[in-house]
Amino acid sequence: MTWLITGGAGYIGAHVVRAMTEAGEKTVVYDDLSTGIAERVPDGVSLVVGSTLDGERVRRALTDHAVTGVVHLAAKKQVGESVELPLHYYRENIEGLRVLLEAVTEAGVPSFVFSSSAAVYGMTDVDLVTEETPCVPISPYGETKLAGEWLVRATGRARGLSTASLRYFNVAGAAAPELADTGVFNLIPMVFEKLTENAAPRIFGDDYPTPDGTCIRDYIHVVDLAEAHVAAARALQASPGRDLTLNIGRGEGVSVREMIDRINAVTGYDLPPQVTPRRPGDPARVVASADRAATELAWKTKHDVHDMITSAWSGWTRHHPEAARGRRP
Secondary structure, eight states, rough: OOEEEEESSHHHHHHHHHHHHHTOOOEEEEEEESSSSGGGGOTSSSSEOOOOOOOHHHHHHHHHTTEEEEEOOOOOOOHHHHHHHHHHIHHHHIIHHHHHHHHHHHOOOEEEEEEGGGGGBBBBSSBBTTSSSBOOOOOOHHHHHHHHHHHHHHHHHTTTOOEHHHHHHHEEESGGGGOOOOOOSSSHHHHHHHHHOOOOEEEEOOOOOSSTTEEEEEEHHHHHHHHHHHHHHHHHHTTTTEEEEEEEEOOOOEEEHHHHHHHHHHOOOOOOOEEEOOTOOOEEOOOOOOHHHHHHHHOOOOOHHHHHHHHHOOOOOOOHHHHHHHOOO
């Protein structure tokens, strides 16, 4: 099979391309390079530069490379930005998906893996989030991911397309320093940025109903996440007609305060965090039940939080060498 990986030059996408290639699958990257980096695409893997909104460009990519499956990661993904630019997010994430699915079904591509998000759940109030937990997204980003799942599922049922929607939890780490996340939108790189400035990391609220008062999240290593994509792609290939919706997490919660302590230990810094007011919309606890993914995909995570921090730090210091030089003894 040949898999088209949309967004394959991005942080997660590049890891998916790497995992698929190492598993012996042929891949083609489709990316508009608005946030992706062309150098992340491995030698021997074709890169098609284009937007998912460009239906003709997508069709040519599917036919020119005889694509038999699609992994769709290309999307806008900043929650705060989505609140400010909802029309932009709906256009990129929903209209782009519609155009892509139209091209996919016209070309007779049989398998489609969709990158979804735990943001579909919104403000959860359960110990473990299962796939049956009600979805009440609280941001336009989360709304586009949930609507995307609906669109993928409906298209699959109408056109005989095998589909899987993977709901990621908090992704971190890197397979290699050059593949590390260069954005500063999630907790680990946000803490790294503060440490690099020799400034105190921030905790947004310490009065939540959790053991240490700070929010608890489920973190998954990007390598494990990428391997889940390989497993999902092969599951669809092996059993045509499947319709899967799966949480991709570790099922283990780590608090913000605990994560900052672990980051300080790995990096050699010793900067106590500064507590600031809560951010609107932050639930106290979001931890996945990944039992269904383990059963359906015969997949399980292999990396722990320490692996995530150390590999992410290697990537951060590659791009910010002053961070390693400036750490305290």
